[in-house]
Amino acid sequence: MIPAQVDVLIVGAGFGGSLLAQILAKSGMQVALVERGQHPRFAMGESTSPLTNLLLEQFAQDYDLPHLNHLATWGAWKANIPDVGVGLKRGFTYYGHPADGSATGVRGPLAVAASPGNSCADTHWLRSDVDTWLCDKAIDMGVHYSDRTSVTSVTPDTDERWQVALERIDGECITVDAGFIVDAGGRTAALADHVGAKSIPFADYPDTVALYSHFDDVALAEELPQLGAPETAPYPIDWSALHHVFPGGWMWMLRFDDNRVSAGVSVERWLAMEVNLLEDGGWERLLARMPAVEKQFANAKRVLPWMKADPLPVRLDRVAGTLDGAAWAFLPSATAFIDPLYSTGFSLTLLGIERLAPLLLSGKTSPSDLASYEAAVQRDIACVARFISANFAAFPDFERFTDVSMFYFAAASWSEICRRIGKRERAPGMLLSGDSAFWQGFADFLDGKCTAAEAIAPWNIAGLADAQKAGMYPANLSDVINAADKLGLTQDQMQDIIEKADWARCD
Numbered sequence: 001m002i003p004a005q006v007d008v009l010i011v012g013a014g015f016g017g018s019l020l021a022q023i024l025a026k027s028g029m030q031v032a033l034v035e036r037g038q039h040p041r042f043a044m045g046e047s048t049s050p051l052t053n054l055l056l057e058q059f060a061q062d063y064d065l066p067h068l069n070h071l072a073t074w075g076a077w078k079a080n081i082p083d084v085g086v087g088l089k090r091g092f093t094y095y096g097h098p099a100d101g102s103a104t105g106v107r108g109p110l111a112v113a114a115s116p117g118n119s120c121a122d123t124h125w126l127r128s129d130v131d132t133w134l135c136d137k138a139i140d141m142g143v144h145y146s147d148r149t150s151v152t153s154v155t156p157d158t159d160e161r162w163q164v165a166l167e168r169i170d171g172e173c174i175t176v177d178a179g180f181i182v183d184a185g186g187r188t189a190a191l192a193d194h195v196g197a198k199s200i201p202f203a204d205y206p207d208t209v210a211l212y213s214h215f216d217d218v219a220l221a222e223e224l225p226q227l228g229a230p231e232t233a234p235y236p237i238d239w240s241a242l243h244h245v246f247p248g249g250w251m252w253m254l255r256f257d258d259n260r261v262s263a264g265v266s267v268e269r270w271l272a273m274e275v276n277l278l279e280d281g282g283w284e285r286l287l288a289r290m291p292a293v294e295k296q297f298a299n300a301k302r303v304l305p306w307m308k309a310d311p312l313p314v315r316l317d318r319v320a321g322t323l324d325g326a327a328w329a330f331l332p333s334a335t336a337f338i339d340p341l342y343s344t345g346f347s348l349t350l351l352g353i354e355r356l357a358p359l360l361l362s363g364k365t366s367p368s369d370l371a372s373y374e375a376a377v378q379r380d381i382a383c384v385a386r387f388i389s390a391n392f393a394a395f396p397d398f399e400r401f402t403d404v405s406m407f408y409f410a411a412a413s414w415s416e417i418c419r420r421i422g423k424r425e426r427a428p429g430m431l432l433s434g435d436s437a438f439w440q441g442f443a444d445f446l447d448g449k450c451t452a453a454e455a456i457a458p459w460n461i462a463g464l465a466d467a468q469k470a471g472m473y474p475a476n477l478s479d480v481i482n483a484a485d486k487l488g489l490t491q492d493q494m495q496d497i498i499e500k501a502d503w504a505r506c507d
Helices: 015-026 050-062 066-071 074-080 127-140 269-274 282-287 291-296 341-362 367-394 398-420 436-446 452-459 477-482 491-500
Strands: 005-011 031-034 086-089 091-096 107-113 122-125 144-146 149-156 162-168 173-183 208-216 241-246 249-255 261-268 307-309 320-323 326-330
Touching (some): 005 015, 015 031, 015 127, 031 127, 050 066, 050 122, 050 398, 066 074, 074 086, 086 249, 091 398, 107 398, 122 127, 127 144, 208 269, 261 269, 261 282, 320 367, 326 367, 341 367, 367 398, 367 436, 398 436, 398 452, 436 452, 477 491
Parallel strands (some): 005 173, 031 144, 173 326
Antiparallel strands (some): 091 107, 149 162, 162 173, 208 261, 208 307, 249 261, 320 326
């Protein structure tokens, strides 16, 4: 039951909305959480990264939510919530496929480890399970929840609060007096029209669509000669976020522990039209251009309906503000969806929560406070879109794509270690969005003024862009020790930090 008056009303009970609701409720705020659909349900975005897991650990500590630690590593997950669907993600793996559809021209793999072992590894989230679990935790903590509930009107009143009209699927109508409203939804932000947020295109970004589902009986890549990994691979390639890139797009394959596979493609519209991707048989027509991948799916059975996103990228022009004095904000997940390449969605949303939750808890929701939040989120979104666009341009040339990818892994590893050693200020934003020098280096690389290795050098603490490694990049803390001076430490100081840190222990 939703009470007549709450401190914060959150619209959307996905992982972000449920997590923010927990943080606020734990601190004593009256929180209402409403959901247009109901759990369990499918959601795009199923693969985590070290930054995602680190933020979950941070929230667990900062807000006394120890159960969030269960989501932070595969080992903790299996030990504490084994009934919640999960997959082991040891790293990021990429193969390049030629435009002519031949099986002999497959390039790669590029394999970049995210962990040195299973216990501390990243995860794939079976979102139907995880979002349900997080929502249930919010309810257990006193969050007032209503599903199958739509927002019908949002009106600021004279006290700079909101009068929000809700309607349940059974026709029941509810009016809630809320001090603040948050849109934590996904691609179709429920509050956009009510607060005047408008859809705008990304600048210089390809027009893309997506098709995706879940499958059983997908063969292991390591069993296929065209996709087999070398003995030097830093992890079993099927237990990673497995990607296939090709001119015009890319494909993801995420294997869960029960061997269900989440698979989908994100492609430019010209290619989608060429193979009639979104029509019956489109999936099979696209796979026929990648014979090695086609063999993986020879006996596969689709176990969920096809999901489509047309177009895939969406973006709103506003993130936060006030309307007649009443304050509102969107989480990044409701502000924009770019592309699932590099698993940036979870981290974008968690960084948004990291910024927004303290404002709500402290009452610092003035127009200037919200403008700062909006600027930071917009900066993150713009940088991710700029980076993903460069990847699409590089897909036809696997070596070029490999060079572009090094910027993500440099920024990600740098951000993780900076946070681990208490130097968070040196890693501002998603993909170092607040570091102009990093992005100038990226621009110089794209313009041909320097190599990727030269551009990322000041932030390269993971031994990246090393031709001698032949695309195999294990998670090796000795690289961090050797690069200690880039972080303002001596090698002995970094060695001491690592020897004492729980996060550095893994098997």
